[in-house]
Amino acid sequence: MDDKNISQAVVARLPRYYRYLGELRDSGIERISSQDLSSLMKVTASQIRQDFNNFGGFGQQGYGYNVEYLYNEIAKILGLDKTHNLIIVGAGNLGQALANYMNFERRGFLLKGLFDKNPALYGKELRGIAVQSVENIECFVRENDIDIAVLTIPKDGAVKTAEILVRCNIKAIWNFAHVDLNVPDNIVVENVHLSDSLMKLSYGIANQ
Amino acid sequence: MDDKNISQAVVARLPRYYRYLGELRDSGIERISSQDLSSLMKVTASQIRQDFNNFGGFGQQGYGYNVEYLYNEIAKILGLDKTHNLIIVGAGNLGQALANYMNFERRGFLLKGLFDKNPALYGKELRGIAVQSVENIECFVRENDIDIAVLTIPKDGAVKTAEILVRCNIKAIWNFAHVDLNVPDNIVVENVHLSDSLMKLSYGIANQ
DNA sequence: TATATTTTGTTATTTTTTTAGCATATATGT
DNA sequence: ACATATATGCTAAAAAAATAACAAAATATA
Known part of the structure; x- marks a missing residue:
């Protein structure tokens, strides 16, 4: 800009x-x-x-x-005048919470896909979007003009998925996994490390 | 300290x-x-x-x-050598995600209570803890040596609940509500404003 | 319309944070 | 045991961020 x-x-x-x-x-x-x-x-x-x-x-x-x-x-x-298509990778508790909480839609963040590696979840729908296999991420991102990937999976999966997303020219990753992702500079990574946050709180208690 | x-x-x-x-x-x-x-x-x-x-x-x-x-x-x-008792206020998607995700237990953060204002949820158990009415928060906190309250409720409720928690001498509030809580200085507040985080990400996209 | 008040945009100053430099202490290798 | 290489803790310098100060511009008032 x-x-x-x-x-x-x-x-x-x-x-x-x-x-x-x-x-x-x-x-x-x-x-x-x-x-x-x-x-x-x-x-x-x-x-x-x-x-x-x-x-x-x-x-x-x-x-x-x-x-x-x-x-x-x-x-x-803040770029809120544009809409962004996003996917959530990891349909566990947190992923579901974010999918359902999509108050974000009001701000132009549109949920387009949900992915998980657990076959038991395939087909389960959240806000009209069916969970599908993580195998499909690459094609899906390429074909659906996805800007943002939300990672709500454990760290090993997050690192691997980030590599795939980089190949797909994702623009940004919203990373809830407890790991630092190593991606090229032109890809935006916003980390939400909940345990870091809780530790800061703990520090606050310990040091009044 | x-x-x-x-x-x-x-x-x-x-x-x-x-x-x-x-x-x-x-x-x-x-x-x-x-x-x-x-x-x-x-x-x-x-x-x-x-x-x-x-x-x-x-x-x-x-x-x-x-x-x-x-x-x-x-x-x-960081005070991780001590254990902390915590409650979660708001048993919606995010509250449940945090309750279930309690990887935190390994670090000494022990879930002791779950509260919601929706009667349909009363009695529902997560990790062996039954959801109860928010009416009970005050007594519960006083009687169970609760250090930390996690607020996963909408902002109006969060502000009111914070007032109650202050009366109960809570030590810290982990605030997921989209509002700034106004509490005395001796109470630690750690905010997790997810939409703020998403907006930062959006800024990153808009300004490469 | 003239005057006093408000309040920004911007420059200057202060404070905080980060980085660099180095003397000193320890470890390692011969 | 001696010399050389490491690598900290600390002090000094540089960079960044926050705050203050103020002239210029617009508003409000009489």
Whole structure:
């Protein structure tokens, strides 16, 4: 895209801004200043202005930011104005939870396929999508314009599946497996390491 | 605990060190230098040494780090040498996934209770634990020495439940709800905002 | 319409985090 | 036992991130 050197820290804050702006919009608020957003979100007004300015000037002096406009601009920055086709690999508890939880569909993330290596699950339907064999991943991804693969399988399978997905020119992998995937730079990997998160929590308890 | 000013960035890296050290240990490696760990983990050796030195000197010049020893020390730092009792509030797909996935038990996180507001689920058992009414949370937490509450419910419920949990002197909340909980400073909150994660991924696609 | 107030965008400063450099201690090899 | 190679812990430097400061622009008010 146009902007080049946006730090990960900034990107990581965007979804939270997006969430707050959405709530403001839903409650009918039309405009907000960085100062007011600051006290609402418990971050500095300066950081808010800096963050937004990484992507251009969305506000107006003396007025502040138009909530609806800013909300939509952030959506565009996050790529939420486009739809993405995704598959879930691993139809166990977590995979099913994500498939069913597809609140994501509202945001343009469309579930197109479900895969598992356990034949007992083949044909089982979730949200109208039948589970099929992991053998089919390669063809399916190529033929159905899949952008995102969600990996909810154990680590060995995740590593192997990632290799297949790379061959299929997948754009991004949402990785719930407890392993670091080694893929080319042009493929986006977003890790959700739940046990890491729980350990951070544990650290917090141990160190008040 | 003893150490005071450990940055969040350092803490966030500890689980990953722990994971790699565990794998090294399991494959029979006895010692490792920061340099070798560096190329394995793709972080600088300097950062590795700095990180560990926040908690004391675990290595030896000319030798490196003893894998088993370091692994155990990090476990202590993360509080994994103690057990924690936890409850899951919200027995929907995600709650069930986490309950069943309790690989966490190996690390000392013991599931003690399951709660939901849907009466249809009452009595349903997961890993030998029966789902009960959210009405019972307060008593249960007080009487069963619960440290951690996992919130896998929608945001409105999460906010209300958090208030109850604060009254019960819960130590930590693992929050999967899409909302920022407002609790006193002495209560640890670890957020897992899956949609934030998915948006970061989306950003990655949009900006290659 | 003029004046005071608000509030951004941007530059400057401070703080935090990461990386580099090196003296010192240990291990290894001859 | 001595010399050489390793590799930490720590200090110093560099880079990145967060915060503060403020001029310029727009709004609100009288």
